Amino acid sequence: MDLNTVEAVHIPTRRDEVWPVGPSDAILAGGTWLFSEPQPQVSRLIDITRLGWPPITFSDDGMEIAATCSLAEIGSLTNTLPSDRPDWPAAPLFGQCCAALLASFKILGSATVGGNICLSFPAGAMISLASALDGTVTVWSADGSDYVVPIGEFVTGAGSNVLRSGDVLRSLWLPAHALRSPTAFRKLAPSPLGRSGVVVVGRRDEDDGQFVLSVTAATVRPHVFRFPLPPTAGEIRTALAAIAETEFTRDAHGDPDWRRAVTLTLAEQIRRELT
Structure with missing residues (x-):
């Protein structure tokens, strides 16, 4: 999409050239979202891809x-x-x-x-x-x-x-x-080509045996739970119950009650896989 309100593109090559960044400026890297819809508030792009950062x-x-x-x-x-x-x-x-x-x-x-x-x-x-x-x-x-x-x-x-x-x-x-740890991944969407409705990832640390469970997509922000030892099904259930109803995402890809139930099901699968 053309951003017809953009009047200038600034391409810094050093850190001190990035600023100032004003309210009508937008940072540009890949631009896949930036160019996907109108951005009427943006009049200048700051392209940071020439700063020379190793990927x-x-x-x-x-x-x-x-x-x-x-x-x-x-x-x-x-x-x-x-x-x-x-x-x-x-x-x-x-x-x-x-x-x-x-x-x-x-x-x-x-x-x-x-x-x-x-x-x-x-x-x-x-x-x-x-x-x-x-x-x-x-x-x-x-x-x-x-x-x-x-x-x-x-x-x-x-x-x-x-x-x-x-x-x-x-x-x-x-x-x-964390990279030294075996992981287990579960993702569910309400349709085969749908956006993720629930993503649950488990990790069992090789260093200290800690069990880590993360919940994203189902919730409006990440939730990470840590257990000193592999948890029981009841401990998983208790931990996930602490996520408030308002923390679950509500949109066309799933209601909060569905997301909560599916999160628990996927978390139990991960618990069994990593235990």
């Missing part, structure tokens, strides 16, 4: 994923990590989360990790990935400082997050202890 940086402590990294690059890790990092059995989760987005190869090749997270929609594929793997995001502020936020605190509701005016999401960090 993915590996270390023994984990991996840093640039905000400008495409979802196609993330999804491909499912195929490359087993040989590159055989000690990271969480590899299947990358492809599973990207597939849950239900996007064409063109969208996956352009859409970015940062855009998916910053939109903060309940069914955000990268929010599901980051929630399951203890992800944190690094944000650049206009004053030159950085701050780091766990993904569960970054997303505050459907389409809302903690970003302040002028903030730019720099990267997503996934720690090695």
Whole structure:
């Protein structure tokens, strides 16, 4: 879609060139959502793709994923990590989360990790990935400082997050202890080609035996539950019961009571798979 209110495109190549970012400016990376509907409030685009961020940086402590990294690059890790990092059995989760987005190869090749997270929609594929793997995001502020936020605190509701005016999401960090953990993934939509109505991911840490369960898409923000040992069915039921009714997503893809019931069913499947 043409954005006929845009009068200028700014392409910074250094951090200090990004700002100022005004109320009528929009950060552009992949642009798959930005160009999908009218943006009458936007008069200038700030294209951050020339800042030279490596898409993915590996270390023994984990991996840093640039905000400008495409979802196609993330999804491909499912195929490359087993040989590159055989000690990271969480590899299947990358492809599973990207597939849950239900996007064409063109969208996956352009859409970015940062855009998916910053939109903060309940069914955000990268929010599901980051929630399951203890992800944190690094944000650049206009004053030159950085701050780091766990993904569960970054997303505050459907389409809302903690970003302040002028903030730019720099990267997503996934720690090695989570990547070393076997995972189990469940996704359900009310129709074969429908948007995710429920995404539940389980993880059993190899380091300390901790069991982690994340719920996204079904809820307006991520919910992550931690158990020191593999939980019983009753413990799973009690934990999920703590999610308030207002926290469940209500839209054309499923009512809250359906999402709550399905979340419990999928969580129990995951509990059995990882126990």
